[in-house]
Amino acid sequence: MGPGRTPDAAGESPTATSRSEALSWWEYLRENWIDVVNDAILHVDLTLAAVALAVLIGTTIGVLTYRRRWLGSLATTTTAAFLTIPSIALLGILIGPFGLGLTNVLFALVLYALLPITRNTIVGLRGVDPAVVDAAHGMGLGRVRVLWRVRLPLAWPVILSGIRVSTQITIGIAAIGAYVKGPGLGNEIFDGLGRFGSVNSLNQVLTGTVGIMLLALLFDLAYVVVGKLTAWRRPRTRLEGAAGEPTGAGGETIELREVSKQYPGHAVPAVDNLSLTIPAGEIVVLTGPSGCGKTTTMRMINRLVEPTSGVVTLGGTDVAELDLDEHRRHTGYVIQQVGLFPHLRVDANIGVVPRVLGWTRQRVAGRVRELLDVVGLTREHGRRYPRELSGGQQQRVGVARAMAADPPVLLMDEPFGSTDPITRARLQDELLRLQKQVRKTIVFVTHDFDEALKLGDRIAVLRPRSVLAQYDTPQAILAAPADDYVSAFAGSKRNLKRLALIPVADVPLGPAAGGLPSIAATATLRDVLDTMVRTGSTAVSVTENGAVRGVCDVA
Structure with missing residues (x-):
């Protein structure tokens, strides 16, 4: 007999009259529905209290231990x-410190609910x-912001499934709490079992069992609804602000002075005594074979990697003296995997x-409106x-996000490497168009030398350990490679590649003539050669704004 079933003076419970005659289950419910509803309410209250405490404790334990494998396993x-x-054994053990009643049951339920949530x-x-x-780290979100704004929202569906399982466990075990005079529908079951064989005892057991099953079903449906409402859905941001005048903060000079990076446990440094000056407002491409240290070099600029020795300056200021998060917030960062937050809309x-x-x-x-227009969205x-x-649109959003606070520097780590050749070419053209407008200092990492030639104002060819093999303009590197290493990296068709760097408008043109294939003045000599090969002509007309400027021929 549970705590809500105190006997009267005659030794009978308040509902003894209704139990003196055999009733059908529906008749029993009609006679005792108030007691059943009260027990159900108490059962829900107990479940919610236990789950709430378990969520608080379990998520705290998870947050404190997930970064260390051994702590998480422990x-x-x-x-x-x-x-x-066994639940009955645990409830019995807890009688010592907590006695009979609610506290005993609540403590036991929290312990049982911890595992799935943690x-x-x-x-x-x-x-x-x-x-x-x-x-997120590259954008200057500190560890706490990354946890609350990125990790926890993205981990929420998994955490919610753990809470869901814990709730089912709690609802079931809460019924056994009646063994130690805990509240809830378990009292119907234990009361019936204590009187088993008597009139309506089976109805009591059935009522408690069905009630618990219905509560479990209702809780489960509630979690389905909560999951749907919270699964990566955020309100739409209304872009009501005026786009205003485009911001125009130019680039700043970056200087690396005798910078090295030695990772613990590695015999050789990832970056070995590198000195490099990156002029303000230029695109400087770091290129070299995979594993040569170019990404490590770039990440030392925004201090995602801290140099072992040497100095990195931005605008003449040692970046080590700057507040870490503030420095990253004013340094744009774009990576190959884009890294957009999947739980936020594009504008957010x-x-x-x-x-x-x-x-x-x-x-x-x-x-946001301004940048969507700038990147063609x-x-x-x-x-x-x-x-x-x-994929191409996501890359454009990544570039827009990196430019959002109008930083003087953009760091781009193989941002177009995962796109198809056609999309990559379009994104490269888009970046060059943007650079003409904003004139940022852009450090671009790629292992594709053709991409380096197309984008870079200067190219730094790196050997292993980021040893500088040659640092010059694309034209100078193609015309005079520093050594066989640079020559091999540039490829065997250097002269053809040089043609792709020379605008046709920069070469002397002959008198205008009709009947020739035409090409725009913005094209390169490589485009001229391709047109000649395709048409079989030895000359092409160079046009600008619909008018013929002159003729470019093989002579």
Whole structure:
């Protein structure tokens, strides 16, 4: 007999009258529905209290231990141990410190509910895409902001599934709490079992069992609804702010002076005594074979990698003296995997850093509109989630996000490497068009020498350990490679590649003539050669704004 079933003076319970006659189940429910509803309410209250405490404790344990494998294993093993203890035995053990009643049951339920929540918190936090986390750190979001704004929202579906399992466990075990005079529908079951064989005892057991099953079903449906409502859905941002005048902060000079990076446990440094000056407003491409240290070199500029020795300056200031997060917020960062936050819409992705910097909502909205226009996307694209965009569109959003706070420096780590050749060419053209407008200092990493030739104002060819093989303009490197290493890296068709760097408008043209294939004045000598080969002509007309400027021929 549970705590809600105190006998009267005659030794009978308040519902003894209704139990004196055999009733059908429906008749029993009709006679005792108030008691049943009260028990159900108490059962729900107990479940919610236990799950809430378990969520608070379990997620805290998960957050504190997910970064260390051994700590995470210790946490899951410890919480799993509680599930091996029979519930009746645990409730009996807890009578000593807590006595009979609610506290005893609540404490036991929290212990049983911890494992799924703790384990799923650890798994969910570890399962967040490293590229997304890397992008967040590169944007200047500190560890706490990355946890609350990136890791936890993305881990939420996994954590929610753990809470869902814990709730089912709690609902079932809460019924056994009636054994130690705990509240809930378990009292119907235990009361019936205590009187088993008597009139309506089976109805009591059936009522408690069905009630618990219905509660479990209702809770499960509630979690389905919560999951749907919170699964990567954020309100649309209304871009009501005016685009305003385009911001125009130019680039700043970057200097690396005798910079080295030695990783623990490695015999040779990843970067060995590199000195390099990157002029303001230019695109400088770091290129070399895979593993030569070019990405490490770039990441030392925004301090995602701290140099072992040497100095990195930005605008004459040692970056080691700058606040780390503030420095990253004012240094654009784009990576090959893009690293867009999948739980935020495109416009929210672009506005992350300005919001962190404290910009007003109207100013952020205006900047987002401006950048969507700059990278060739519409406001409709801004209302979508990253997964609803093509790869090329996602890369454009990545560039827009990097430019959101108008940083003087953009760091781009093989940003177009995962796209198809046609999309890559379009993105390269888009970057060059943007650079003409904004004149940022861009450090671009690629292992594709043809991409380096197309984009770079200067190219730094790196040997292993980021030893500088040659640092010069594309034309100078193709005309006079420093040594066989650079020559081999540039390829065997250097003269043809040189033609692709010379605009046809820069060469002397002959008198205008009709009947020749035409080519735009913005084309290169390589385009002229391709047109001659395709048409069989030895000369082409060079046009500008529809008018013929002259003729370029093989002479």
